[in-house]
Amino acid sequence: MKIYYNSSLWGKGKGINGLAQKIYWQFEYAGSKRCIPVIYRFPKGIVFDIITFLDEVKLHDFFEKYEAIEETLTPLQRRCAEQEHPYQAVPLKEIWINGRRSESGYSSCSTVSIPWAQQDDGLMLVRKAYSSILKNTACFACERFCVPYPKTDSLKLKRCCVSCGLIK
Secondary structure: OOOOOOOOOOOOOOOOOOEEEEEEEEEEEEEEEEEEEEEEEOOOEEEEEEEEEEOOOHHHHHHHHHOOOHOOHHHHHHHHHHHHHOOOOOOEEEEOOOOOOOOOOOEEEEEEEOOOHHHOOHHHHHHOOOOOHHHHOOOOOEEEEEEEEEOOOOOHHOOOOOEEEEEO
């Protein structure tokens, strides 16, 4: 998969492809197992994906409960439904690269792959690229983050270490 220096999961990028650094960092958040398989390095910063493995039974139950009434939900009911959704994004407060906080923030986007929900699966390239970790997973989510390097001599980086602070 060719990754460019942006957070888009769909658009074609411009410029050079990122240099892949495999990390396969696994963690759990909000009751879901997650993985950052690779960090892609660029002269300006990094791009990485957080893959969330979704429970297909919980997704089916959620869709059964809300699919027929989705258009009639009040704003409050919609917010409650969003809180019940089996997928919850990882709310990153800050991202640190090699011990330095990225002060310029980050950009991100996310989507969910639910093949049986009659949605256009825009994540086929992601599924193929990360097939080794997604081989037994029908449903998953992908959040892509694009983070500029902190103010430092980023050209001297040989390896990249990333840590994130969550919003509490």
